[in-house]
Amino acid sequence: MKIDIVSVFPEYFEVAGLSLLGKAQDKGLVTVKAHNLRDWTHDVHHSVDDTPVGGGAGMVMKPQVWAECLDDLLGLDAAGAEETGDAQATPTERSEDAPVQQARDGRGGRPVLIFPNPSAPLFKQADAAELSQADHLIFGCGRYEGYDARIPDYYRGQGLDVREYSIGDYVLNGGEVAVSVMMEAIARLLPGFMGNPASIEEESYTGAKPLLEYRQYTRPTNWRGMEVPQVLISGDHAKVDRFRWDEALERTSRIRPDLIERLDCSQLDKHDLAK
Ligand code: 6GU
Numbered sequence: 001m002k003i004d005i006v007s008v009f010p011e012y013f014e015v016a017g018l019s020l021l022g023k024a025q026d027k028g029l030v031t032v033k034a035h036n037l038r039d040w041t042h043d044v045h046h047s048v049d050d051t052p053v054g055g056g057a058g059m060v061m062k063p064q065v066w067a068e069c070l071d072d073l074l075g076l077d078a079a080g081a082e083e084t085g086d087a088q089a090t091p092t093e094r095s096e097d098a099p100v101q102q103a104r105d106g107r108g109g110r111p112v113l114i115f116p117n118p119s120a121p122l123f124k125q126a127d128a129a130e131l132s133q134a135d136h137l138i139f140g141c142g143r144y145e146g147y148d149a150r151i152p153d154y155y156r157g158q159g160l161d162v163r164e165y166s167i168g169d170y171v172l173n174g175g176e177v178a179v180s181v182m183m184e185a186i187a188r189l190l191p192g193f194m195g196n197p198a199s200i201e202e203e204s205y206t207g208a209k210p211l212l213e214y215r216q217y218t219r220p221t222n223w224r225g226m227e228v229p230q231v232l233i234s235g236d237h238a239k240v241d242r243f244r245w246d247e248a249l250e251r252t253s254r255i256r257p258d259l260i261e262r263l264d265c266s267q268l269d270k271h272d273l274a275k
Helices: 010-017 019-026 063-074 098-105 125-131 150-157 176-187 237-255 257-261
Strands: 002-007 031-036 111-116 136-140 161-165
Touching (some): 002 063, 002 176, 010 019, 010 176, 019 031, 019 176, 111 150, 125 161, 136 176, 237 257
Parallel strands (some): 002 031, 002 136, 111 136
């Protein structure tokens, strides 16, 4: 998988060289490259934003700079004359789906464009799983009060797969942290990324049981006078499974009742339904 990230703070992504993501890069499973959006500016101030049309506080990221950058990363020709005239018009005989074809043939398979946006749908484990199948992801980090809404719309119009996601109901200063979160959630699902693939199977939100996980313990079984639940040292695997499933169900209904509402009831037995 190839990951390109566009940001005005590309240094932020130096961390991608560390930890498991760094190892995955060494193994050739994934390559992560962070680009500085300002490299696609032409003015002396390298400005990437402007005041909002219609008024209001803050600044909005300009579409021209983003498009020059994204066209480059996608291997697309400049689509046409820009409002400012800073990109030359290229009137061609190109057919409707030519840009997508170009993008596909360009750098590593059909790309998916992803823009973090606090006002977008929530990024879920299912999205991470789906995106882990892609060959090429391009993340565009917005800063300040966001980016011109025509940017994602334009690339959708070009036939590209464009996503906008929020990572939760809180406000961050920009998309960088959100991209780190999404990138890690996606990359760890790549085959060969995890040392032990079984640890992915059992996790919360995935697999047959989309519940919060049961609590874990290790030795010593008595620590500072605190015992681990006796059933876990009974050696009775059926009882251990039952105990863990009960705990997962109890914790989920208490902490995340929204997950219980979405639970497939065919996964529950009489014992569960009694509670
Ligand atoms: Cl994706 N961006 C920003 N700026 N804030 C957020 C977010 C994204 N998701 C939650 N808060």
